Amino acid sequence: MTIVPVILAGGIGERFWPLSRSAKPKQLLKIISNKTMLEETLLRVAPFCSKKVKPLIVTSKAISSKFKSILPSNLKYDLIIEPVGKNTAPAIAIAASWVEAKYGDSVMIVLSADHEIRPRQSFIEAARFAVNLASNQNGLVVFGIKPSRAETGYGYIQLGKKIDSSKSINGFSVKRFIEKPSVQKAQKLFQSDKYMWNSGMFVWKTSVILEEFSTFMPQIHRMVEAAAKLGFSKDAINTFYENCPKESIDFGIMEHSQRVFAVVGDFLWDDIGSWESVSRVHPKDKLNSTVVGLKVYQKESCDSIIVNKSSRAVAAIGLKNAVVVSTDDAVLVIDRSKLPDFKKYLNEMKGGALPSNLF
Numbered sequence: 001m002t003i004v005p006v007i008l009a010g011g012i013g014e015r016f017w018p019l020s021r022s023a024k025p026k027q028l029l030k031i032i033s034n035k036t037m038l039e040e041t042l043l044r045v046a047p048f049c050s051k052k053v054k055p056l057i058v059t060s061k062a063i064s065s066k067f068k069s070i071l072p073s074n075l076k077y078d079l080i081i082e083p084v085g086k087n088t089a090p091a092i093a094i095a096a097s098w099v100e101a102k103y104g105d106s107v108m109i110v111l112s113a114d115h116e117i118r119p120r121q122s123f124i125e126a127a128r129f130a131v132n133l134a135s136n137q138n139g140l141v142v143f144g145i146k147p148s149r150a151e152t153g154y155g156y157i158q159l160g161k162k163i164d165s166s167k168s169i170n171g172f173s174v175k176r177f178i179e180k181p182s183v184q185k186a187q188k189l190f191q192s193d194k195y196m197w198n199s200g201m202f203v204w205k206t207s208v209i210l211e212e213f214s215t216f217m218p219q220i221h222r223m224v225e226a227a228a229k230l231g232f233s234k235d236a237i238n239t240f241y242e243n244c245p246k247e248s249i250d251f252g253i254m255e256h257s258q259r260v261f262a263v264v265g266d267f268l269w270d271d272i273g274s275w276e277s278v279s280r281v282h283p284k285d286k287l288n289s290t291v292v293g294l295k296v297y298q299k300e301s302c303d304s305i306i307v308n309k310s311s312r313a314v315a316a317i318g319l320k321n322a323v324v325v326s327t328d329d330a331v332l333v334i335d336r337s338k339l340p341d342f343k344k345y346l347n348e349m350k351g352g353a354l355p356s357n358l359f
Helices: 037-048 088-103 120-137 183-191 206-216 218-229 234-243 249-254 275-281 336-353
Strands: 003-009 056-060 078-082 107-112 115-118 140-145 156-166 169-178 195-205 260-264 268-271 290-293 296-299 305-308 314-317 322-326 331-335
Touching: 003 037, 003 088, 037 107, 037 115, 037 120, 056 088, 078 088, 078 234, 088 107, 088 206, 088 218, 088 234, 088 249, 107 120, 107 206, 115 120, 115 195, 120 140, 120 156, 120 169, 120 195, 120 260, 140 156, 140 169, 140 206, 140 249, 156 260, 195 206, 195 249, 195 260, 195 268, 206 218, 206 249, 218 234, 268 275, 275 290, 275 305, 275 322, 275 336, 290 296, 296 305, 305 314, 314 322, 322 336, 331 336
Parallel strands: 003 056, 003 107, 056 078, 140 260, 290 305, 296 314, 305 322
Antiparallel strands: 107 195, 115 268, 140 195, 156 169, 156 195, 169 260, 322 331
């Protein structure tokens, strides 16, 4: 059966301001390596693409307009351009219908463009296992990630019975999904081997996910069928997005379906969601500080993150639990404890505290 990677690449990633801007969102930044995050994702799924198959990227017009100038020309892909973001359920529904129209009943590997996954080969092996599981069980497969900390920013999956395994890769039934927990609950989940992080990465046959949309989100299913009859023209896609409800795939489908499975592989995963994640994917010094970029002098700073993406020099001395990010036209200095509330401060900055061209 044909395997088609689908990459969700909407949103700006505002929590990476001042590096991320509406003209250059997080997916097109070099945050974790010398490649953009979208390029890293495209390279990650390349082994699943035959000569006739290209990854499908679902993104906004503002982001897609930058692809040609930023991505290497040898990377091939198809595009669905969203006129407005409506969360993951509509994006996945129209992607599934589009893939089925082009390739017939196929297996989708759904990934986000802002995840760090390593080593790549271990992920590929786990994804092939998930493809077989989704095909054999006619199920919806989510990648579960063994927690490395008591994280309150992720949803969790409660594992059920083990149903298959291969080397260090295991497949389970899923008992339930758990919303982002409190600190106390996250600690309990972390201490149990029955709860995994919900990675937001999925594998399923197009026919199966569309059946589940028909059952649990019939309005979206009817609307995506209408778009398919019009050949997914620009007008058809715009009409679909203008009228469909805004909902996540987790709440709309995964929490209700009775045929959900989890694959737990032997790879490291991180949702690159804010400057906090930089400390998890880049090395730390003996004082637990992370420095990224050139022309940085760092002395006696502990538990801090210093990122220089500017042409100027940055000196950071005696900092404690701070984040410093320098670009050519803006500098962010914030206590790490304030990062979860950064969007609040960003909204205040946008409200007139700083010039609009900085966003």
